[in-house]
Amino acid sequence: MNPEVVRARVSALLFCFFSLSTVTVLADESLTPRQRELVRMVRQDCGSCHGMTLQGGLGPALLPADLKDKPVEGLAATIYQGRPGTAMPPWQRFLNEAEAQWIAERLMTEFPQ
Amino acid sequence: MKRLRSLLCAAAATLLLAACAGQPLRGTGDLGLIIERASGHVRLVNTSSRQPYARIGGLGDLSHASAVYSRDGRYAYIFGRDGGLTKIDLLEAKIVKRVIQSGNAIGGSISQDGRIVVVQNYTPGGIKAFDAETLDLLSEVPAEYAPGKFSKVVGLADSPGNKFAYALFDGGEIRVTDFSDPKAPKTERYPAGSQPYDGLVTPDGRHFLAGLFGEDGVALLDLWQPEKGARKILENYGRGEQKLPVFKMPHLRGWSVAQGKAYLPAIGRHEILVVDVATWKEVGRIPVRGQPVFVMARPDGRQIWVNFAFPDYGMVDVVDTLAGKVVKQLAPGKGILHMEFTPRGENVWLSARDDNKVVIYDTASFAQVGEIAADNPSGIFFTTRAARIGF
Ligand code: HEC
Numbered sequence: 028m029n030p031e032v033v034r035a036r037v038s039a040l041l042f043c044f045f046s047l048s049t050v051t052v053l054a055d056e057s058l059t060p061r062q063r064e065l066v067r068m069v070r071q072d073c074g075s076c077h078g079m080t081l082q083g084g085l086g087p088a089l090l091p092a093d094l095k096d097k098p099v100e101g102l103a104a105t106i107y108q109g110r111p112g113t114a115m116p117p118w119q120r121f122l123n124e125a126e127a128q129w130i131a132e133r134l135m136t137e138f139p140q
Numbered sequence: 141m142k143r144l145r146s147l148l149c150a151a152a153a154t155l156l157l158a159a160c161a162g163q164p165l166r167g168t169g170d171l172g173l174i175i176e177r178a179s180g181h182v183r184l185v186n187t188s189s190r191q192p193y194a195r196i197g198g199l200g201d202l203s204h205a206s207a208v209y210s211r212d213g214r215y216a217y218i219f220g221r222d223g224g225l226t227k228i229d230l231l232e233a234k235i236v237k238r239v240i241q242s243g244n245a246i247g248g249s250i251s252q253d254g255r256i257v258v259v260q261n262y263t264p265g266g267i268k269a270f271d272a273e274t275l276d277l278l279s280e281v282p283a284e285y286a287p288g289k290f291s292k293v294v295g296l297a298d299s300p301g302n303k304f305a306y307a308l309f310d311g312g313e314i315r316v317t318d319f320s321d322p323k324a325p326k327t328e329r330y331p332a333g334s335q336p337y338d339g340l341v342t343p344d345g346r347h348f349l350a351g352l353f354g355e356d357g358v359a360l361l362d363l364w365q366p367e368k369g370a371r372k373i374l375e376n377y378g379r380g381e382q383k384l385p386v387f388k389m390p391h392l393r394g395w396s397v398a399q400g401k402a403y404l405p406a407i408g409r410h411e412i413l414v415v416d417v418a419t420w421k422e423v424g425r426i427p428v429r430g431q432p433v434f435v436m437a438r439p440d441g442r443q444i445w446v447n448f449a450f451p452d453y454g455m456v457d458v459v460d461t462l463a464g465k466v467v468k469q470l471a472p473g474k475g476i477l478h479m480e481f482t483p484r485g486e487n488v489w490l491s492a493r494d495d496n497k498v499v500i501y502d503t504a505s506f507a508q509v510g511e512i513a514a515d516n517p518s519g520i521f522f523t524t525r526a527a528r529i530g531f
Contacts, residue, residue, distance in 0.1 A: 072388070
């Protein structure tokens, strides 16, 4: 076999091996463990309706530009109690009011990765 | 003659090249892909060896991404959240073409003749048709339901005659767009009910069902006699009782039809609704352990596998359609987002997002028979979809 082909194959194999073994880990050092849980919940579980990058889906976009004219308490209440008659469910089983407030504040500034 | 000879030469050269590059000829019937939602990768897999064989990156935001296949099963079209439409070659394990087609996409479908890929978009709401070969835009149909008002599109599914059925979440209607002339599509509209959240075309291609979120019921359109309009089935299945919160929208696809019955997720109730597809009357309910998301029949229709919305998404219930009840309760991993059966259903692959793996179960013994590492896996799509109506 042509050595070039062998080399290409070996590097393809190596590439496969390395790409299989990488797992992306992104963590913001300044957050408490509970805050990191909340961030993950927002990105993953709120993300099923609002998009993982919060650019919107079935639910509206939740980026700072979209929320800037809205009172933070109202957004926190929406998160905590949901909005009856819409697809936005209440999250009070999974977080307390202070945590809903923290999420709303972070959504209005810059939401951690 | 000269032309023919040079063509033959070119063909021989290609074959030779392929042989030199060490790519043995193979079919695609046992291949598939896993979406790695967080990192914008897809992992290509082989369902015979139960192993991954390649990983492709650079696909953008893949949350809620889905895929359809060309009719030869060689190419996958992947619809990303960020509006990216990517065509992948499963044999050469590479991206063939990628276009950004809209701001916010949720899925797509491929036409009966395999020539048109249609994408459904949330914003700007509507559908767009692309040439399956080149990904060139052919036409678009905005989901305008009132002057200046555009709806999110859900439930897009192909049906015979290069027609596509879908529903408008905000507009409350079912639409059927005929792409027989791909550059001049024709659209019919049918009032359906409040907030259709997803839709399905039955495996025979005859009926389109749209699940409703804003009211208890499912809208049904007979695509053989669309002029009769959409009617409602399973009306008032909630019996006026308080709904449980829904932390994730259920999904519908043609696989929930088995043995003459459709198995549909209830909204805000921990139940599967069973409907006879001859009469479209409710014939039963099956209690399950959470808000159902995917209700999927094994290809032979003997079993229905059900996964759940947050916070119950570590569990999976298996219904035996003969017994009409749950016969197995599983806990395959954390964050079970999707399931896919091998072509004849001896195995099912389940993505466990929060465990960073895909687990493979034997559907007869319920034993785990394999496991594949994957970065936040979500959708799993096998090439068997290429030959099915409504996928
Ligand atoms: C099942 C779908 C769904 C999920 C899951 C979901 N939302 Fe929502 N959300 C919606 C919808 C739909 C609306 C718009 C409601 C309306 O029409 O007023 C909304 C509205 C909101 C709003 C108000 C936005 C505004 O502009 O007024 C906020 C804030 C919000 N959601 C945050 C969250 C957070 C945080 C989570 C997760 C803890 C979450 N949502 C999970 C569907 C969802």
